[in-house]
Amino acid sequence: MGVIDFHSHILPGIDDGSRNVETSIGMLRMCKEHGVDTMIATPHFYADSNTVERFIDSRQKAYDKVMAENMDIPQIIMGAEVAFFAGISRAEKTDALKVEGTDIMLLEMPFVTWSDSVVQEVRDLIEKRHFHIILAHIERFLQIPGNKPYVRQILELPVTVQVNAETLLDFRQKGKMLKMFKKGQAHIIGSDCHGMHHRVPNLWLGREVLEKKLGHEFLENMDSYGTKLLKEHQIHP
Numbered sequence: 001m002g003v004i005d006f007h008s009h010i011l012p013g014i015d016d017g018s019r020n021v022e023t024s025i026g027m028l029r030m031c032k033e034h035g036v037d038t039m040i041a042t043p044h045f046y047a048d049s050n051t052v053e054r055f056i057d058s059r060q061k062a063y064d065k066v067m068a069e070n071m072d073i074p075q076i077i078m079g080a081e082v083a084f085f086a087g088i089s090r091a092e093k094t095d096a097l098k099v100e101g102t103d104i105m106l107l108e109m110p111f112v113t114w115s116d117s118v119v120q121e122v123r124d125l126i127e128k129r130h131f132h133i134i135l136a137h138i139e140r141f142l143q144i145p146g147n148k149p150y151v152r153q154i155l156e157l158p159v160t161v162q163v164n165a166e167t168l169l170d171f172r173q174k175g176k177m178l179k180m181f182k183k184g185q186a187h188i189i190g191s192d193c194h195g196m197h198h199r200v201p202n203l204w205l206g207r208e209v210l211e212k213k214l215g216h217e218f219l220e221n222m223d224s225y226g227t228k229l230l231k232e233h234q235i236h237p
């Protein structure tokens with residue numbers, strides 16, 4: 001699977017990401033040209049405004065439109081960026097929101113100070129529902145006042161921690177992120193790309209920073225971590 005972008009909004013017309021097929025193809029070709037082998041397509045899923053059935057249906061249609069163009073693009077694996085909601089650990093339908101063929105879920109945590117019950121629900125998703133959780137862009141939640149103790153508790157769980165490539169390009173945040181990668185508190189990056197003009201594909205720019213600061217071997221290890229993650233969490237029917 002090589003170079004994997006674990007977080008992207010490249011499917012057209014399904015969320016605030018790519019608006020149309022042309023944009024999606026433009027984004028995907030750009031990724032291909034910059035050496036991205038695999039894109040996990042992770043449109044936003046919000047339980048308060050969507051149903052799992054409707055989401056899966058529109059995601060499939062968006063995917064089919066992209067594939068009909070028959071272009072030389074990275075492999076697309078379908079997933080979702082699931083926004084946390086109270087009761088998520090008991091909502092059985094969320095099974096369908098895992099990364100295709102795996103038990104992995106990209107989870108977007110709440111943008112307000114977390115609580116014991118939030119931490120407990122994530123624990124239940126792991127222990128009771130046997131999800132493997134990827135925490136989307138952890139950096140955003142470190143900045144929420146009063147959130148550090150909860151972040152600490154979540155990082156103690158067996159989760160994969162994803163950082164946006166963009167954050168590694170921000171001189172105010174870069175140092176902290178590099179430290180987290182070094183300590184093994186962050187594991188993978190994603191572009192979280194949304195379009196061709198705004199929040200553009202940039203995985204390779206983040207990779208350049210990691211390579212420059214932490215070395216080529218680090219990057220190789222990150223790539224094998226990603227490949228292994230997808231392999232080890234495959235669901236065998």
Ligand SMILES: [Fe+2]
Binds near residue numbers: 008
């Ligand atoms: Fe996202």
